[in-house]
Amino acid sequence: MMDETEILPVVQFIKALAPFDRLSEADLLQTCQSLTVGYYSKSLGELLLDHDNLQLYIVRTGAFEVKGSQGELIDRLGEGDYFGFPSLLSGDEISNQVIILEDSLVYHLSASTFDSLRQRYKEFDQFFNRAYAKRMRQLSSFGAVANEALASTSHIHHLMSPQPVSININEPIQRAAQIMQQHNVSSILVIDNQKLSGIITDKDLRNRVLAQGIDVELPVHKVMTGQPMTISADTLVFDAMLAMSEKDIHHLAVVNDGIPIGVLTSSDILRAQSSEPQLLINQLNRQTTVAGLIQVSHQIPQLFQHLVHADHRAHDVGRILTSVTDVLTRRLIEINQQLLGAAPIAFCWLAFGSQARQDQMGCSDQDNGLLLACEPNEAEAAYFANLTKAVCKGLNECGYVFCPGNIMAQNPKWRLSLEKWQQCFHSWVKAPEPLALMHASIFFDMRCIYGPQTLFSQLQQHVLTATKNNDIFLAAMTNNALTESTPLGFFRKFVVERDGSEVKGIDLKHKGSALVNDIARIYALSVGLEEVNTAKRIQALIETKILNPKDGSNLADAHEFIAHLRLSNQGYQAQHGVSMSNFLIPQHLSSLIRHQLRAAFHVVHDAQSGLKLQFTRSF
Amino acid sequence: MSRVKQLWRKHRLTKQLQRLSQPVLQNYQKLSCDLMQPNHCAIPFVALDLEMTGLNPKTDQIISIGIVPINLDKLQLAQAQHKKLQIKGSVGDSAIIHGIVDHQLEQGVDTRTALLWLLTQLAGKVIVAHHGHLDIQFLKTQLNYHFGESVIFCYIDTLTIERERWLRQHDMIYEGCLRLGASRHRYHLPVYGAHSALIDALACGELFLAQRSAMGNGVNIQQWIELK
Structure with a gap:
């Protein structure tokens, strides 16, 4: 009945917003067509949320302020921001108050559409489920690359995937495809009496099976590459690369006495080149x-x-x-x-x-x-x-x-x-x-770079004995750590501090990473933990049940996220010839990153409250 | 609005109803009588915009119609509709303004069918249009041409509201200050780059919501309803 060009202004706006940018064209259009549009004049003062008609509010233009039941500032929202979703997710009574700061045009998304999008799009669900229960890691694209390969790149056994995925020579082709799917790999080794007999790749399944219309119930040896090229685990990376490019192949079976022990792919090598x-x-x-x-x-x-x-x-x-x-x-x-x-x-x-x-x-x-x-x-x-x-x-x-x-x-x-x-x-x-x-x-974060470890341990043990369970010292450290807090979030071109003031940018080190370092350090000192790396400290604190797994991993993820953003910010600065700093300008952030960073700030803030409760016995 | 005026309006609509012979037109008129209840509290509206080949209702033709219903102060995008109409001859130079060229209208519906469809959509609702007099004149001319009779339309002109609000704060009207875009700007509504009958109907509907919101709950919207 309608095509996209007809409500173009709405579609264009929604399309640019995370997480709606993940929807398929058809779903995006359908979602836009399901919206209702409302206008809230500043003169009304407050927007009353209707508990019987829960919906997601999407700010098109204008500005709102969300206040908690005690009147404390919870959020300030501008174009492209959302409110109303906590009640949508939890079904809980609405306790927050929404103040209209400026004349605002707002799109409303019904609870039913919201729920259906949550069910159908994992990213959509995760985005709004920042009730911190869901891990932030899943949201982000850190591009986790295993850096174990960095240890040494000279021999391929550091790069290959050990425990290769394999299949018996008489199994049907379809089974091979299923195993490959299960393990998410692009090739499978064919085994005959424990020895390597052949290899099947994604490309083989396409060219020799699908394109030829071969019956997938036939045994795999009908379509495999027999007598595939093999290398031994002590082959030099350089030689493996040479072999792949000469024969124009992307998979090499690694064998020991004819028995497969691993697979090396061209992408394994590519990845290692960053080493x-x-x-x-x-x-x-x-x-x-x-x-x-x-x-x-x-x-x-x-x-x-x-x-x-x-x-x-x-x-x-x-x-x-x-x-x-x-x-x-x-x-x-x-x-x-x-x-x-x-x-x-x-x-x-x-x-x-x-x-x-x-x-x-x-x-x-x-x-x-x-x-x-x-x-x-x-x-x-x-x-x-x-x-x-x-x-x-x-x-x-x-x-x-x-x-x-x-x-x-x-x-x-x-x-x-x-x-x-x-x-x-x-x-x-x-x-x-x-x-x-x-x-x-x-x-208190110290490490021995050179010299006898025994000498260093004497100092470290002395320090940890002095701090462990030392309530007065830990309380003082905690109070000191709480003098800084993360910002509340973003509003237009500004970063909003917790007292409502607006600043032009944010120091990701002192208002982000350093706060997590402080938290991890205080917990670590309180139990005499030797570890000094913040991520490892948090991991150890989870393992020793000092932090509960959910809070701990959220804190670790928030730490990683903020650090990652610091890095990319510095990368950006270097690229643009600006001197490197930890100062981040919010305009440089995408809609998704802004939301994620806001969530990370929340996690750190909560962890600070936990710290306060634990070591100063006050709220 | 005085009760007397209200009754007079209802009387006018009832009289007109008696004169009509086409069922679709009758239906529209009958439901418009019901809108004239003195304490009708949740009047449904429908934002309307027409694209024409020119500005003269006697010689120019309607080429597209966009409507967006408004229920309980919310524009209902799910019920928004857009129709392109077949015309006699060519859109000519008017394509420069509305961007619709002749071949796009080949799949359009004929004007008679479009008018019957539109009357069904508008029935029981008050039309909201910017510079609505012109749109209403076009509709009346076309109804008379195709059916030999016309209804009395119930509509609100956002331009009329805007003129009154403007004159309350300013001494004179400047060239262009009451145009749709300029009016929207005063309510901090977004700028829409593209134009079509549907987008302009949406834009007009948003302006209407903004005007109502700014006027507050104390204002009786019935006073703005015009009959023509």
Whole structure:
């Protein structure tokens, strides 16, 4: 009766909104045609939600404010935002109040259409089910790429899929297709008496079965490629690539004495090619001069760019970048020791903050210190002064700028014996004053980069014993962590803070990642957990039942999401020649990302409330 | 509106009903009498827009009709409809304005059928149109031409409402200030790039909702209903 062009203004608007952008053309049109249109003048003051006629409100133009039962600001909504869905999802009584801030044109989607779209589109359901029950991970496209391949790329056994999917030679063709579907693979090995007999690929099923109209009940050996090309597990990646391109094939069976042990596909190799960090690390390890290290480190920004563009998980990017920093630091220590002579007493090079947590990003400065096995005499002290000065200078020249807060091993204040470090931590824990708490957030995330692990463990165990179950210290840490909170969300070109004020952008580090780091750190210290990486801390807290699995994994996902956004933001900045920062301008975000980020903020905010309840015994 | 005026209107419509012979026209007129109840609280409306080959009802023809019903202050997109009409001759230069070219009208319905369809759709509802006088004149001319008689239409002109609201705040009317787009702008309604009878009916319907919302609940909408 109607074609799309006829209510074009409505269709065009709805089509651009997440999650409606996921609907098929036909469903989109049908959804648009089912809408009713209403207008709410500012002079009415309030929009009364009708419990008997629940619907989704889609703001076409104008602005609303949602307030909770206590009158607290819950949300501010503008063009393209939604309200009314919590009651639609839960069926609960409406307790929120909707204030009309500006004259508004609103589309209404009926409960029945809403429910039917939820049933038919998983993404649609997940989008609105941000009752945090559903995991945010499913919403997002992090492009989770297994970075295990980064460990080594020289032999293919790191890249191949072990436990290959296989089928017996006498089974019907259809069964082969079903198994491939089940395992979501593009090829299947055909086995005869445990030995490899052939291979069938997606392409074979198309060309030799479907196109020829072959009966799918016939045994697989009728259509397989017999005597397929095989390689052994210790083949070099380079040779495997060569073989594939020469024969124009995309699947290689990996065999050991004729028995299949894996499959290597061209996409496995493609994926592994993003593993240039290994090359960079090898290059760093080969350098024998500081000048050489500086030269090689020029590639680090480029590596960062590649990792961001490959859309790796932020967790992995942080780990990779940090491992480069670690190697660089180690090489600087070793080379300078060759210049200055061997160290007179045992020592550990400590990393604090982001390097310790293994979540370094595009613009990291140094945070480090030195741990000495015993109190040095004058000559020994001079040696370490020279060594640390040279290493910090080297790091600075390699792009890891001097710490503005002077938390560096070259500062005598942070170059201490085990005993002095212990006293230092002890004084912070005992008297948690503002400066001590500021230090705590940096120093309590520490990792040993160089030196004997046993020495480091002595310090770490001492610290954890002091903090574990230390209610006063933990309460002080918690109060300190709660001085910052995530924004409420977005409104037009602005970020809305929880007090209703509007700012132009958001510092994703200090109003996002850092808050999650704080939360994970406090829980970790409270139970004496050695782990310092935030994601691993959260994982360990879930396993030890300190955090419940739902809240824990939501927090981990929110952390990953915010970190991922920080990375892509930095990637964007680098690409556009803007100096790198953690400052995000909301206009650069798509409708979907805005909604997801808002949900991530909610998760972090809830986790902060949980923290408050746990450690300060107040609401 | 005074009760006397209300009764007079009803009387006019009843008289007209008695003169009509076509059943579809009779039906429209009969249901329009019922709309004139003094305390009718939930009057159904229907936003209407016509595209014509020109502005003269005597010589120009209707080429498309768009309608969007309004129930309980909500535009019902599910019941929105659009009809293209066959015309005599060519749309000529008017295609520049409405974008409809001759071959698109070949599948259109003939005017007589379209008029009967439209009267059924409009029956029991008050028409809402921007600069509605012109649309009504076209409809009346065509009804007279095809059936030898015409109904009295019940309609609200959003332009009339807008003129009155404008003059309450301003001393004079500027060129173009009461046009559909300019009026919508004052209510912060979105700008629609595309135009068709249906989109303009939707645009007019939204303007009507905005006007009502701005006037508040105290205003009796019956005072704006015109008969022609």
